[in-house]
Amino acid sequence: MAVKIYSTPTCPYCKMVQEYLKEKDVEFEYIDVAADKKAANEMIEKSGQMGVPVIEIDGKVIVGFNKEEIEKALSQQGNV
Amino acid sequence: MYDLIIIGAGPAGLTAAIYAARKKLNTLVLAKDVGGQAALSWEVENYLGYNLISGAELVMKFREHVEKFGVDFKEGTEATSLKPVDSPAKTDYSFEVSAGDEMFQAKTVIVASGKTPRRLNVPGEKEFAGKGIAYCATCDAPLFQGKDVAVVGGGNAALDAAFQLTKIANKIYLVNVNKGLDGDEVTREKVKKSDKVEILNNTETVEIKGEKFVSAIVVKGKEEREIPVQGIFVEIGSVPAVEFLRGLVELNESNEIKVSNRNETSVPGIFAAGDCTNVLEKQIIIAAGEGAKAALSAYSYLVRRK
Numbered sequence: 001m002a003v004k005i006y007s008t009p010t011c012p013y014c015k016m017v018q019e020y021l022k023e024k025d026v027e028f029e030y031i032d033v034a035a036d037k038k039a040a041n042e043m044i045e046k047s048g049q050m051g052v053p054v055i056e057i058d059g060k061v062i063v064g065f066n067k068e069e070i071e072k073a074l075s076q077q078g079n080v
Numbered sequence: 081m082y083d084l085i086i087i088g089a090g091p092a093g094l095t096a097a098i099y100a101a102r103k104k105l106n107t108l109v110l111a112k113d114v115g116g117q118a119a120l121s122w123e124v125e126n127y128l129g130y131n132l133i134s135g136a137e138l139v140m141k142f143r144e145h146v147e148k149f150g151v152d153f154k155e156g157t158e159a160t161s162l163k164p165v166d167s168p169a170k171t172d173y174s175f176e177v178s179a180g181d182e183m184f185q186a187k188t189v190i191v192a193s194g195k196t197p198r199r200l201n202v203p204g205e206k207e208f209a210g211k212g213i214a215y216c217a218t219c220d221a222p223l224f225q226g227k228d229v230a231v232v233g234g235g236n237a238a239l240d241a242a243f244q245l246t247k248i249a250n251k252i253y254l255v256n257v258n259k260g261l262d263g264d265e266v267t268r269e270k271v272k273k274s275d276k277v278e279i280l281n282n283t284e285t286v287e288i289k290g291e292k293f294v295s296a297i298v299v300k301g302k303e304e305r306e307i308p309v310q311g312i313f314v315e316i317g318s319v320p321a322v323e324f325l326r327g328l329v330e331l332n333e334s335n336e337i338k339v340s341n342r343n344e345t346s347v348p349g350i351f352a353a354g355d356c357t358n359v360l361e362k363q364i365i366i367a368a369g370e371g372a373k374a375a376l377s378a379y380s381y382l383v384r385r386k
């Protein structure tokens with residue numbers, strides 16, 4: 001399973017998503033879109049919007065720290 | 081049917097949840113997000129027990145605490161309506177809370193829905209929210225590297241956003257409806273000093289244009305003018321999130337829910353706490369205390385009703 005978090009260093013909800021995934025022992029790739037312009041464009045293209053965090057779980061794109069959606073996506077992968 | 085539904089999971093709602101759980105009330109918390117405005121506070125230095133903690137961390141701790149009590153939690157769910165269920169006696173209410181296509185019932189409700197960013201209410205705003213229009217400069221400013229942006233507002237939040245953006249964006253138009261900037265002297269000076277910032281006083285926002293994403297803001301000062309921008313930060317304060325119960329409970333002239341010192345609203349069985357109410361100050365620790373009071377009042381109400 002591949003989990004990515006598109007984030008900015010100053011975004012509180014991004015921090016919460018990270019804490020949450022750590023708690024669940026889910027490994028993820030942290031992408032700082034403030035530093036990586038290419039990744040920022042990738043995020044905008046995938047999510048169709050310009051807000052962080054964006055979480056990608058095996059191709060499923062979730063905008064914002066939506067715990068229910070994240071849980072659903074994780075459990076569909078049989079990881080929780 | 082639940083004993084209690086708590087709408088909102090900021091400091092008020094979460095504290096209410098703990099008090100309700102300890103009174104063994106069958107409780108559901110319905111929340112759009114956990115933490116509310118507190119989650120967006122960069123640094124909190126006035127919550128007892130913490131010298132300095134970020135809003136996000138404080139909220140994580142609140143959440144862990146509530147989760148220990150086994151309260152039903154529905155997140156990502158925004159209450160869309162609240163109404164009393166008809167009872168023949170008219171003295172013995174229960175309530176129906178809708179959230180999208182889901183519906184929940186409870187004997188009592190605590191409204192702790194807090195505040196939401198004030199909207200511009202201009203054409204294009206709904207369409208381009210998140211597509212260039214941002215309401216959290218702290219979160220989303222870094223995405224506008226090298227771009228031309230507008231900040232709408234003239235208070236501290238707007239000035240802060242504009243100042244943050246001077247380090248990121250190419251050009252910043254500060255669109256202020258009043259004749260001069262408000263906010264702290266220090267921030268005002270910093271913003272005025274930057275040659276990236278163009279301050280447009282006495283200027284209204286008329287429309288936001290774009291295709292897939294924002295491409296321009298139309299403003300009106302002496303005359304109407306279309307300014308090409310890729311980002312618009314709306315920082316014009318916040319309003320109580322009470323749309324879903326408008327017409328049901330009494331509000332004051334600022335649209336805050338009127339509560340008694342027991343956190344009762346004008347409708348028996350509906351209580352309210354925190355920033356959505358007319359409580360004197362809007363602070364994390366005050367909202368938490370109000371949440372506790374509201375839960376205890378709901379409990380007494382339920383005991384009396386039995």
